[in-house]
Amino acid sequence: MVQQDQLSATFAALADPTRRAILARLAEGECPVTELARPFDMSLPAVSKHLRVLERAGLIARGREAQWRPCRIDAGPLKGVADWTDRYRTLWEKRLDRLDKYLQQITVKKEKHHGRKPRRK
Amino acid sequence: MVQQDQLSATFAALADPTRRAILARLAEGECPVTELARPFDMSLPAVSKHLRVLERAGLIARGREAQWRPCRIDAGPLKGVADWTDRYRTLWEKRLDRLDKYLQQITVKKEKHHGRKPRRK
Numbered sequence: 012m013v014q015q016d017q018l019s020a021t022f023a024a025l026a027d028p029t030r031r032a033i034l035a036r037l038a039e040g041e042c043p044v045t046e047l048a049r050p051f052d053m054s055l056p057a058v059s060k061h062l063r064v065l066e067r068a069g070l071i072a073r074g075r076e077a078q079w080r081p082c083r084i085d086a087g088p089l090k091g092v093a094d095w096t097d098r099y100r101t102l103w104e105k106r107l108d109r110l111d112k113y114l115q116q117i118t119v120k121k122e123k124h125h126g127r128k129p130r131r132k
Numbered sequence: 133m134v135q136q137d138q139l140s141a142t143f144a145a146l147a148d149p150t151r152r153a154i155l156a157r158l159a160e161g162e163c164p165v166t167e168l169a170r171p172f173d174m175s176l177p178a179v180s181k182h183l184r185v186l187e188r189a190g191l192i193a194r195g196r197e198a199q200w201r202p203c204r205i206d207a208g209p210l211k212g213v214a215d216w217t218d219r220y221r222t223l224w225e226k227r228l229d230r231l232d233k234y235l236q237q238i239t240v241k242k243e244k245h246h247g248r249k250p251r252r253k
Binding site: 016018019020022023025026027028031034035038084085086087089090092093095096097098099100102103106107 | 220228
């Protein structure tokens, strides 16, 4: 159950566009909290709250330097997300295949309706 | 923002082991709510609540037959999760490489300490 709880914590932490934007910024390199807060038009305490959620989920780590506590991303838990999601890959690929076939069928029908020779791949 | 909200809804729906187990069951084929509820030792209303979260996130669809309303998985939103997560793949792969190198180093040090010839790949 430990693995599942980690996965739940990761998914919950990612269920917020600001937290995902923070991770996207940190993927470019570590930076201090004040710099992270800048693009979000949010108070420092509000950003700190998001950082605590990310830190608890193990998605970021924070330096101990009192002055600027740099944050850095830890992408480890995202591997768990990718592994979990990958089990369903064949399902959405099948779905896209079906959609593709359906669109081909209606294109052929439309072209027949307009008296044109149906295009073939 | 629509895309981001969809992604937040998907992540929030996946942040629960019971909901992930329901999806795993539905990946094998559609089934009625009563059958879905069986392995979880949960009341039917509790399972229905989870199903509503999954349905709102577009991860499942439910039939309209009054008697047994079969549920089926819709893996479409999981492609969004996979695409988002994939941007971070190089980061966790680098992390695993570093871990691998570190483990190799301490193995070599240990073997030197015990007077053995270090193994090489």
